[in-house]
Every structure is written in structure tokens, then in C-alpha cells.
Amino acid sequence: MARMQEVMMDKASVFRLEKGLTEALDKIRELQKSYLNISLQDKGSCFNRDLLDALELGHMLDLAEVIAMGALHREESRGAHCREDFPDRNDVKFLAHTLVRHTDDVPQIFEKAVTITRFQPKERKY
Amino acid sequence: MKCTFIIYRFDPAVDKESRYQEYIVDADSTDKILDCLNKIRWEQDATLAYRYSCAHGICGSDALVINSRVELACQMLVRDFKTGNNFVIEPLPFFKVIKDLVVDLEPFFDKHRSVRPYLINDQKPPEQERLQESKTQEFFEPALRCILCASCTSSCPITRTNPDYVGPAALLRAFRYIFDSRDAATDERLEKINDTDGVWGCKSLWWCTDVCPKGIPITKCLGQIKRVIKKKEKAAS
Secondary structure, eight states, X not given: OHHHHHHHHXXXXXXXXXXXXXXXXXXXXXXXXXXXXXXXXXXXXXXXXXXXXXXXXHHHHHHHHHHHHHHHHOOSOBTTBEETTBOSOOHHHHOEEEEEEOOSSSOEEXXXXXXXXXXOOOOOOO | OEEEEEEEEOOTTTOSSOEEEXXXXXXXXXXXXXXXXXXXXXXXXXXXXXXXXXXXSSSOOOEEEETTEEXXXXXXXXXXXXXXXXXXXXXXXXXXXXXXXXXXXHHHHHHXXXXXXXXXXXXXXXXXXXXXXXXXXXXXXHHHTOOOOOHHHHHOHHHHHOTTOOOHHHHHHHHXXXXXXXXXXXXXXXXXXXXXXXXXXXXXXXXXXXXXXXXXXXXHHHHHHXXXXXXXXXXXX
């Protein structure tokens, strides 16, 4: 858990770069592999927080992978997603929702068009 | 610095009786007691059971007896205690222990539900919201700070002697609706708690006010309920 927190904090937090995100993704996938061998110290069936933590860690690793993949895919800066290597926003390529589908292999990224209603998308200038 | 934690342990699947286990934790003076418990669980003993959720004094999950006093583990720092970095951690008193520091709070919430902790008003809602005067709101505002951590009810000597006593936390919630001008069930609410299992169980011992981690003047609020009941009785006679 500490290793996952460290890599996500260092490489996939506010300011992001392709190199860091690739490293983060590799690291997360490595952790996912070692997660397959996770063991519990608490074998009891009553208020087993150890088990809860282990289950949560599995889900968080899945999410961390998807976060890194999405951030890597989106080669622009938009809202809270800030790529130092792509400082501008790119509506031509990325005015879309990023979706991720679980597969037997690595998850697969695809996009969904944005339905624009009341608020027109525009650059934030403040 | 080294801190010694002596922690109450009981696992119904293994232990016949409760026992105390000692842990040495390397902690800073600004660490919360909850941080220390986490350190123990993460680094030494993953079987230690205790509740916590938000870790910032909002959810009310981690009320424990720390050095003989009921406190929230997430609100107390190591340096807050003048016990030479020695700590004794026990579950809340009065309630049944499920495991280690986790107690069964179901009876507590049963009592909480018994005072009908929600707005009762059968009138048709107005077009906009039901307004509350800010002065009235100020009066019961302290009661809104309650996070249902059960510190008061488990510390109350009356709760311990009369298992049917509804307890300070539930009465505080009743207080909140009795003095809310939008609530239409004031009389029923007062009648429901007008006995020694209700508000007259309170003997103004101030333990609830003393331990409340949110600083709510619970005893005073309960006194206001008593005063309203007496006033109404006087007016009726």
C-alpha cells in the first residue's frame, strides 16, 4: 500500500509527465502482480480489518492503473489534469470522456462524445 | 520517541477472557492516538480491531477510553497526555465488546431512533423551504454538532445503572427537534421522554458535558427540556 501511495503521489498527482506516468503504470502493474500473492495476518472472521484493507488495496491498484492510463492517454492539460509536456488544452483531439473497459489482458481505453448543454466549453482564463 | 501502548484485547473466537497487550510505538508528539493505533496495525499486529473512518473528528467512529477518559482517538495527540508517553487504550464502557476496541453500538442507535430523530410536520410544504429564525437556530445550534460518537451515553453513570434510560445523546437529539419551530410534534416528543427512562433519568451529573469531544453543553440542553416540561405542566394546572 505504501509503495502504491508513493508512486501515485510522485508520478501521477497534480503535475504529470509522460515519463513519470509510464513509470507509474509499470510500477502499478508490477504491484498488481505481487498483489496476487498477498497474505493476511488476521485469519479471523470477526471485524477483520486486515481483510478489508487487502480487498481495498486490490481495488485501489485497479483504479491507480486506470488513472495512470487515462492521464497518459490525454495528451493535453484540462481542468485538474495538468501535463507539463502538453500545457495547452486540445479540443480537437480530447473533447471527450475517457472510458476504460476491463478485459482479460490490460484494460482498454475508449472515448465517448461529450453532450454539451448549458455551458459551452472554453478555456479557463483566471 | 518511544511510546508504550497497553491495549485491551478480546477476540471472542479465541479468548475466554479479555487481556491487555503491550506495544511499543515510535511516535511524534504531534501524532494522533489514532495514528499510533494505525502504526501498530500496519507494522506490528494486523489483528488489532478498532473503528475509524474520517480520522478528523467528524464521523464519530473512534471514541475510546484513553488513559481512563473517553476521547476521540483522532482528536487527541500524544502530547496532550501527561502520562510519560504511556497509554492505556480500552473500548467504550457500558457497551458489549465485539472484538478488541470495537463495541456493539446497536443499543445506542436503537435509543437514538426511539426519539424519532427527524423533522415531523404533516403540513403541506411551502413553495420554498421552511424557514427557521436565526435566533432559534442559534439556541439549538450546539446540539447540531453532535456526531453520535456515544462518548456521553457510555460515560453517563445513569446509563450504567438503568439500562432503559434513553441516554444523553438521544435526549440531545430530542432537544434539537423540541426547540425547532418547524417541528410539529413537540408535545408528543415531550410526553415520550417525560419519565425516569427519559429526561428525568438525568440527574445533572455533568459527565456527558465533560467528555463530549465536540464541547456540547449537553447537561444544559437537557435542563432546557426539563424546564419546558415543568412550564407546560404549570400552565395546564
